Amino acid sequence: MHKILTLAAVAAALLGGTADARRHSSGHHSYHHSYHARSHHARVHRYSYHSAPHYYRAHSGHYVHRPMHADSRPAGATARCRDGSWSFSESRRGTCSWHGGVAAWVH
Numbered sequence: 001m002h003k004i005l006t007l008a009a010v011a012a013a014l015l016g017g018t019a020d021a022r023r024h025s026s027g028h029h030s031y032h033h034s035y036h037a038r039s040h041h042a043r044v045h046r047y048s049y050h051s052a053p054h055y056y057r058a059h060s061g062h063y064v065h066r067p068m069h070a071d072s073r074p075a076g077a078t079a080r081c082r083d084g085s086w087s088f089s090e091s092r093r094g095t096c097s098w099h100g101g102v103a104a105w106v107h
Contacts, residue, residue, distance in 0.1 A: 058090050067099050073106060080104045 055063040067085040068074065077086040082100030089095040096102045 060090055062090065064088050064090055067096065077106055079106055 054066050054068070056066055058064045065076065065088040067081055067087045069085050073080075074086050074088075076088050078089050079087040079095050080103045081087055081096035082103045083096075085096075085099050087095050087099070087102075092102075092105075
């Protein structure tokens with residue numbers, strides 16, 4: 001039942017994205033996060049606010065930063081994608097799948 005409610009909340013957040021954008025346009029966010037260390041290189045964020053803009057929910061249930069472009073390796077990046085973006089994926093399966101695949105794994 002909890003999974004169904006969680007999925008419904010995520011779907012509602014995705015469908016109501018414009019309302020969320022208007023509500024949070026002031027720069028103040030109503031969500032709180034904590035960090036759970038996964039390794040000494042990467043950190044995983046857990047959000048109580050399900051539509052955090054630059055995160056996706058991984059299979060583990062953690063909210064993980066979506067791939068992003070940056071000149072140098074951002075903290076927590078686990079792979080460099082072929083399109084030049086950095087991935088924060090928790091698992092190798094599917095990493096950089098919409099970004100041309102993995103160019104290099106970061107250790």
